[in-house]
Amino acid sequence: MAKEIDNKEVSNREEDYSKWYNNLVVKADLAEQSAVRGCMVIKPYGYAIWEKMHDELDRMFKETGHVNAYFPLFIPKSFLSREAEHVEGFAKECAVVTHHRLKVSDDGKGVVVDPDARLEEELIVRPTSETIIWNTYKNWIKSWRDLPILCNQWANVVRWEMRTRLFLRTAEFLWQEGHTAHATREEAVEEAQKMVHVYADFARRMMAMPVVVGVKSETERFAGALDTYTIEAMMQDGKALQAGTSHFLGQNFAKAFDVQFANKEGKLEYVWATSWGVSTRLMGALIMTHSDNNGLVLPPALAPVQVVMVPIYKTEEELAQIVGRMNELKAQMTAKGISVKIDDRDNLRPGFKFAEWELKGVPVRIVIGPRDLQNGVVELARRDTMEKESVPQEGLAERVEGLLKAIQQNLYDKAAAFREANIRRVDTWDEFKTEIEKGGFLLCHWDGTPETEEKIKDETKATIRCIPLDSFVCEEEGKCVYSCRPSHRRVIFARAY
RNA sequence: CGGGAUGUGGCGCAGUUGGUAGCGCACUUGGUUUGGGACCAAGGGGUCGCGCGUUCGAGUCGCGUCAUCCCGACCA
Numbered sequence: 001m002a003k004e005i006d007n008k009e010v011s012n013r014e015e016d017y018s019k020w021y022n023n024l025v026v027k028a029d030l031a032e033q034s035a036v037r038g039c040m041v042i043k044p045y046g047y048a049i050w051e052k053m054h055d056e057l058d059r060m061f062k063e064t065g066h067v068n069a070y071f072p073l074f075i076p077k078s079f080l081s082r083e084a085e086h087v088e089g090f091a092k093e094c095a096v097v098t099h100h101r102l103k104v105s106d107d108g109k110g111v112v113v114d115p116d117a118r119l120e121e122e123l124i125v126r127p128t129s130e131t132i133i134w135n136t137y138k139n140w141i142k143s144w145r146d147l148p149i150l151c152n153q154w155a156n157v158v159r160w161e162m163r164t165r166l167f168l169r170t171a172e173f174l175w176q177e178g179h180t181a182h183a184t185r186e187e188a189v190e191e192a193q194k195m196v197h198v199y200a201d202f203a204r205r206m207m208a209m210p211v212v213v214g215v216k217s218e219t220e221r222f223a224g225a226l227d228t229y230t231i232e233a234m235m236q237d238g239k240a241l242q243a244g245t246s247h248f249l250g251q252n253f254a255k256a257f258d259v260q261f262a263n264k265e266g267k268l269e270y271v272w273a274t275s276w277g278v279s280t281r282l283m284g285a286l287i288m289t290h291s292d293n294n295g296l297v298l299p300p301a302l303a304p305v306q307v308v309m310v311p312i313y314k315t316e317e318e319l320a321q322i323v324g325r326m327n328e329l330k331a332q333m334t335a336k337g338i339s340v341k342i343d344d345r346d347n348l349r350p351g352f353k354f355a356e357w358e359l360k361g362v363p364v365r366i367v368i369g370p371r372d373l374q375n376g377v378v379e380l381a382r383r384d385t386m387e388k389e390s391v392p393q394e395g396l397a398e399r400v401e402g403l404l405k406a407i408q409q410n411l412y413d414k415a416a417a418f419r420e421a422n423i424r425r426v427d428t429w430d431e432f433k434t435e436i437e438k439g440g441f442l443l444c445h446w447d448g449t450p451e452t453e454e455k456i457k458d459e460t461k462a463t464i465r466c467i468p469l470d471s472f473v474c475e476e477e478g479k480c481v482y483s484c485r486p487s488h489r490r491v492i493f494a495r496a497y
Numbered sequence: 498c499g500g501g502a503u504g505u506g507g508c509g510c511a512g513u514u515g516g517u518a519g520c521g522c523a524c525u526u527g528g529u530u531u532g533g534g535a536c537c538a539a540g541g542g543g544u545c546g547c548g549c550g551u552u553c554g555a556g557u558c559g560c561g562u563c564a565u566c567c568c569g570a571c572c573a
């Protein structure tokens with residue numbers, strides 16, 4: 001059983017990672033379960049982190065030539081059935097709108113669905129927007145001159161999952177979905193690969209989260225895709241988390257929605273497609289990558305509050321004096337683009353504030369008391385290592401600026417070191433079965449068949465996370481860890497969220 | 498949807514053999530405190546997930562139902 005959770009200790013992760021995670025999300029004021037089944041309320045502090053992610057991703061998309069658009073929440077049922085694999089993938093988890101009106105019930109105690117208001121065709125609340133978007137693209141695309149179309153949409157989607165977990169798998173979630181249309185196969189493949197690398201760059205640079213870029217095996221592919229590119233991250237319990245995907249959809253959707261263009265020779269051709277997305281699941285990844293038993297640890301690049309200042313005082317005069325000095329220092333830091341919060345709440349003691357801001361993951365804490373004011377110093381504490389030092393007020397803004405960068409880098413290095421320590425090459429099936437229990441990624445040879453993949457999954461719950469593209473590429477001859485048949489490369493196996 | 502567990506003030510929990518609810522935290526007020534989660538005093542707030550039943554009497558027993566969590570299956 002997990003230890004009782006309170007604000008003093010988030011939990012012991014080794015005992016019960018799930019509970020640790022859920023409690024951390026709630027205690028750190030990020031989100032909570034809503035009254036609606038499987039849905040979550042993202043609280044202001046949590047949303048501020050999502051906004052930072054949103055803003056940087058949006059900037060990156062635009063930098064790579066994309067534009068934003070918006071498509072309807074409701075998708076006519078018939079659209080979903082156009083692409084066979086796509087329906088099969090999503091049919092089991094759709095919320096369906098059947099009526100458009102309520103009426104007061106006969107006993108007058110409540111409302112009931114008005115049976116006279118049944119929709120002629122049911123509407124599906126989008127689980128993803130390929131279908132409605134390709135139905136629209138049909139009207140936008142006539143000639144090769146209309147291509148490429150590089151649209152992105154920020155939206156919410158609904159997938160009626162059996163089991164939910166805050167940020168990682170909620171019935172409704174926020175995401176962005178890019179949907180592009182191209183004249184050639186090569187261009188579409190290039191786009192899909194480009195975007196998975198945008199995600200990888202984002203994860204590393206902003207989230208301080210190392211990821212493996214790779215291709216999904218046939219079984220793990222997106223419903224309707226020819227290839228699914230993925231970024232896979234390793235959480236602190238050794239399990240893998242798919243943090244973002246980019247799909248090369250071939251001409252499947254173009255054919256399903258009859259989207260053809262006249263090429264330069266005047267001949268009709270089907271359009272090539274990609275789609276790619278990341279969701280609020282990234283928040284889950286962020287939490288599980290860096291947090292410790294004192295709570296959340298946020299990389300400075302995504303922290304809504306980068307620096308919190310806590311005054312220590314006995315009298316009102318002292319408080320006024322200290323806060324006065326703090327405001328001067330804050331102004332210097334704000335000028336450098338650092339977000340600073342002065343916690344001058346007078347009903348809480350300093351120790352409580354320290355613990356609370358640590359729980360919320362604020363990267364840097366600055367404490368000023370009467371002694372510091374005398375000596376012209378401050379106490380500077382960093383969240384990642386929990387180290388404290390006394391530093392001069394002179395040049396504080398520059399020092400903090402450097403510290404924030406150092407913390408960002410240290411978080412990445414720490415996570416990368418953890419990942420390195422938990423990636424192992426495994427060559428025999430016996431070894432595989434014992435090693436997979438220890439968690440982490442296993443680099444193994446695989447014979448390339450879905451049958452073997454399936455059997456490995458049944459016996460060990462491990463799946464092929466990806467065939468690595470950039471790092472951990474192991475193009476070498478060997479024998480499948482399960483079937484012993486020949487293999488030309490290693491792939492990554494792991495248990496996953 | 499299968500297996501297991503749990504539903505009691507905002508949160509976390511206790512509640513013996515049935516006798517119409519209690520603790521810690523939080524909250525309010527006053528005071529003393531403030532360099533790592535303060536203390537004292539006085540207060541406010543719940544009919545025990547919901548429904549039906551057994552009983553003189555149900556948080557406690559029975560049946561049903563809903564919800565949540567965990568393990569599976571499914572998934573970003």
